[in-house]
Amino acid sequence: MLNKTVxxxxxxxxxxxxxxxxxxxxxxxxxxxxxxxAGVPDVAVFPENREGLRAALEVSRSEVLPSxxxxxxxxxxxxxxxxxxxxxxxxxx
Numbered sequence: 102m103l104n105k106t107v108x109x110x111x112x113x114x115x116x117x118x119x120x121x122x123x124x125x126x127x128x129x130x131x132x133x134x135x136x137x138x139a140g141v142p143d144v145a146v147f148p149e150n151r152e153g154l155r156a157a158l159e160v161s162r163s164e165v166l167p168s169x170x171x172x173x174x175x176x177x178x179x180x181x182x183x184x185x186x187x188x189x190x191x192x193x194x
Contacts, residue, residue: 103143107164111146114156121145 103122111120121127122144131141143166148154161168 103164103166107160107166108144110160110164111144111157114160115146115148115153119147119149119153121147 108120108122121130124141127141127143127145130145132139146157148157158168160166
């Protein structure tokens, strides 16, 4: 579980409305179609722009939080990700 200071840093740098940290908000981010893998993240962050993404990653690095690896570039414009992609930090187990 993340401490309040980390949540406050993310909310300040990325915007309070872009940081989800309440358990009921995070349940939907804890699973996908992958069998036998599940876990509720400690936080989900939805940066609105590159500056917000950069700020979220700075907090992640300074607090030694996991963040997803960079995705390879899309092969075509149709495969490009939609705006508002998220990163999350999940505790193992």
